Amino acid sequence: MTAITALLGSSRPNRWGPLGTTAAIVILAAVALSVLGPALSSADPNASDFASAYAAPGAGHPLGYDGQGRDLLARLLTGSRTSLLGPLWVVALSMAAGTIIAIAAAWVGGWLDSVVSAALDVVFAFPGVLLAMLVAAVFGPGLSAAVLALSVAYVPYIARLLRSAALAERRKAYVQALEVQGLGAVAICLRHLVPNLIPLIAAQATLFFGYAMVDLAIVSYFGLGVQPPDADWGVMVAGGQSGVLQGYPAESLLAGGCIVVLVVAFNVLGERLSDGSGQGGTFGPSRWWRPRRGGAA
Amino acid sequence: MNDLLRISGLTVRLPLDGEMRTVLSDVSLSIAAGEAVGLVGESGSGKSMTARSIVRLLPPGALVEGTIRYRGNDVPSLRGQRLRDLRSSVSMVFQDPRAHINPVRTVGDFLTEALRVNQRVARREAEGRAVRVLDEVGVADGPRRLRQYPHELSGGLLQRVMIAAALLTEPHLLLADEPTTALDVTTQAEVMAILDELRRERGLAMLFITHDLELAAAVCDRTAVMYAGRVMEIRASALLHDHALHPYTAALAAARPSLERRAERLVTTPGRPLSAFEAPDGCPFSTRCPHVRQRCHDERPDLRPLDGGQVACVRAEELAVSHD
Ligand SMILES: Nc1ncnc2c1ncn2[C@@H]1O[C@H](COP(=O)(O)OP(=O)(O)OP(=O)(O)O)[C@@H](O)[C@H]1O
Ligand code: SF4
Ligand SMILES: [Mg+2]
Numbered sequence: 045m046t047a048i049t050a051l052l053g054s055s056r057p058n059r060w061g062p063l064g065t066t067a068a069i070v071i072l073a074a075v076a077l078s079v080l081g082p083a084l085s086s087a088d089p090n091a092s093d094f095a096s097a098y099a100a101p102g103a104g105h106p107l108g109y110d111g112q113g114r115d116l117l118a119r120l121l122t123g124s125r126t127s128l129l130g131p132l133w134v135v136a137l138s139m140a141a142g143t144i145i146a147i148a149a150a151w152v153g154g155w156l157d158s159v160v161s162a163a164l165d166v167v168f169a170f171p172g173v174l175l176a177m178l179v180a181a182v183f184g185p186g187l188s189a190a191v192l193a194l195s196v197a198y199v200p201y202i203a204r205l206l207r208s209a210a211l212a213e214r215r216k217a218y219v220q221a222l223e224v225q226g227l228g229a230v231a232i233c234l235r236h237l238v239p240n241l242i243p244l245i246a247a248q249a250t251l252f253f254g255y256a257m258v259d260l261a262i263v264s265y266f267g268l269g270v271q272p273p274d275a276d277w278g279v280m281v282a283g284g285q286s287g288v289l290q291g292y293p294a295e296s297l298l299a300g301g302c303i304v305v306l307v308v309a310f311n312v313l314g315e316r317l318s319d320g321s322g323q324g325g326t327f328g329p330s331r332w333w334r335p336r337r338g339g340a341a
Numbered sequence: 342m343n344d345l346l347r348i349s350g351l352t353v354r355l356p357l358d359g360e361m362r363t364v365l366s367d368v369s370l371s372i373a374a375g376e377a378v379g380l381v382g383e384s385g386s387g388k389s390m391t392a393r394s395i396v397r398l399l400p401p402g403a404l405v406e407g408t409i410r411y412r413g414n415d416v417p418s419l420r421g422q423r424l425r426d427l428r429s430s431v432s433m434v435f436q437d438p439r440a441h442i443n444p445v446r447t448v449g450d451f452l453t454e455a456l457r458v459n460q461r462v463a464r465r466e467a468e469g470r471a472v473r474v475l476d477e478v479g480v481a482d483g484p485r486r487l488r489q490y491p492h493e494l495s496g497g498l499l500q501r502v503m504i505a506a507a508l509l510t511e512p513h514l515l516l517a518d519e520p521t522t523a524l525d526v527t528t529q530a531e532v533m534a535i536l537d538e539l540r541r542e543r544g545l546a547m548l549f550i551t552h553d554l555e556l557a558a559a560v561c562d563r564t565a566v567m568y569a570g571r572v573m574e575i576r577a578s579a580l581l582h583d584h585a586l587h588p589y590t591a592a593l594a595a596a597r598p599s600l601e602r603r604a605e606r607l608v609t610t611p612g613r614p615l616s617a618f619e620a621p622d623g624c625p626f627s628t629r630c631p632h633v634r635q636r637c638h639d640e641r642p643d644l645r646p647l648d649g650g651q652v653a654c655v656r657a658e659e660l661a662v663s664h665d
Binding site for chain 2: 154216223236239
C-alpha cells in the first residue's frame, strides 16, 4: 500500500467521490455480467422463433424478444462480450504502441523525436471512425479490421500526451542519478519510466476505452464492424431500428442505453484517474458528449 | 604521472536561449588514485559542470572540447557498455538526495539495483551487501530501511543511503557535489566524517565540491579554486587558507569568519560572481580584484606552476612577496 501512497503522493487524498465510485461499480458490474453471460440466461442468443417476434417479456425471457424472435437478454449479455472485448483490444494495442513510441521519442530525442512528431501529425489528420470505415471498405468488414484501424488512429493522441510526460520524467534528477549508476537506457525506461507513468497510462486507457466503445459501435451500426447475426450492442441498435418504426423500441433502446451508460462510466472514471495522475487535464479527441477541456498537459 | 583522472583544456559550451554559452573554459585538473581533491568556488563557477563532464552527464546539446582521460580511456568518446563501465567505476553523491532517488521505489531497490542489473548479483546477496554498507555509513537497522520509501527517511539519513549506494558498486573515484549543503549543521558534520573515513579506508579517490575552503582543507589533499568557469589556483589544501597565491582565493578565505580571525578582518569581495560567458577579456576576476592593473586586462593569465602549486594571476609573485 505504501507504494501506492507514494505513487499518488502521500498528501493527496483519494478524490474519486461518489460519482467516480459509481462509475467504477458500473464498469465492474458490466464486466461481471459479460463474463457470467450464458449462465444468467438459458436462452440461445441466436435461436430465432418468428412466432415470438417483438413478444413482450415473459417467464424465462425477462426482456422479451427482438424482431426475429430472439431472446433480448441473451443477446444483450452475449453482445456485451464483443462490445467490451473490441475496445479492450483497441486500448491494449494503441496504449502499447503509444507508450513505446512516446518513451523512445522522449529518451532518444533529436531526429527520432522530430520524425515521430511529424508522423503522428499525419495520423492525427484521420478521424478514427472514418479510418476504420475506410479500412473496412478496402479489406472487407469485420471486427478485427475495425479494431486495428481504430488502434492506429488513437496512437497519436496517446503518444503525444505520454511523450511530454515521459520527457518531464526523463529530465528529473533521479533519472540522471540512475544513469550515473551505470544503468542502461532500456533498464531505466522499463524499471522506472514506465512504472512511474502507469497512473497516467491507466487514466488514458480508461478514457480511450469509452471512445473506442462508441467508435466501434458506430462502425458496427453501419454494418462494417461486427457482422450479424453475431450479437453486438452497435449491431443491435441498428437491427432494432425497424422495430422502433413499428412501435417496438426495446432492442435499440436497451442496447443504446448499455453503450451510453458504460461510455459515461468510463469517461467519469478516466477523468478521475487523470486528475489523480498528477497531469493537469486530459488529452483526447473531442466528442459530442464530452467537449475538449482546455489546458491539455 | 600515474593519474586516475586527467582533465586538460576542458571547455564546455551549453545552449541557453538559442545561443551557445561557455560554462567551462580551459579547465585542467588531475586526480591520482586514492587522492582527494577539493573544488571550491562561488555559485555558478562551474564546479558541478566539471564533475558532470567526468561522467558525461551534461545537458543535451553540450559542446565539449579538451580531453578527459579516466584510467587511460578517452571519456568523451565512450559509448554503450564502455560508458556504463565508466559510470560503474565513478560514483556520484549529489547535493539533494531526495531529488536523486526515485520516490516510488524502496530504499532497497535504489541500493541494490545497479548490482542486480549490471553485475547480476542475486537479490538476497545484493541486499546483504547493502545492509553491511548501510551499517558502515551509520544506518543501523538495515533490513527495515531497505523496505522503507524515501519519504519515510530524513534528509541526513537519505544522504547516508546515497553514500552507501555510491560505495556499493566499489568505485575507484567518488564525485561528491556539495554532499552536505542541504543538511543541518550537526548532520553535516556527521555525514562529512563518515564520507571522509570510508573514503580513506577504501583508498578511494574523491573530487569534493564545496563552497567552503576550510571544509575542503579538512578532507582534501589538494584543492582547486574555480572562478567564472576557470581554475584560478590549485595547491595543497593546507596552504590555501593562509598562503593563498591568487587574490580570489584570498578573498574566499577572508569571507569566511574563523575563530582566531575576528570580524574586523572579515573582508567581503565587492561585486557578484561572474559566469564564464560574462567574464571580461584578460583576467576574469579583474572586475572584482583589489590588485587589478592594466596588465590584467591585456592578457588572460594561464594556470602556471608556482610555489608547489599552480596559479592563474599575472601578479602572483609580487603579491605573495608583499604578503610576507
Ligand atoms: N542546464 C543548463 N543549461 C545552460 N546553462 C547551465 C545549465 N546548468 C548550469 N548552467 C550554467 O553553467 C554555469 C556553471 O554552473 P554549475 O552548476 O557548474 O555551477 P556550480 O559551481 O556548481 O554552482 P553551485 O555552487 O550553485 O552549484 C552557470 O553559469 C550556470 O548558469
Ligand atoms: S591577474 Fe590581475 S586582476 Fe586577475 S587576479 Fe591577478 S591581480 Fe587580480
Ligand atoms: Mg553545483
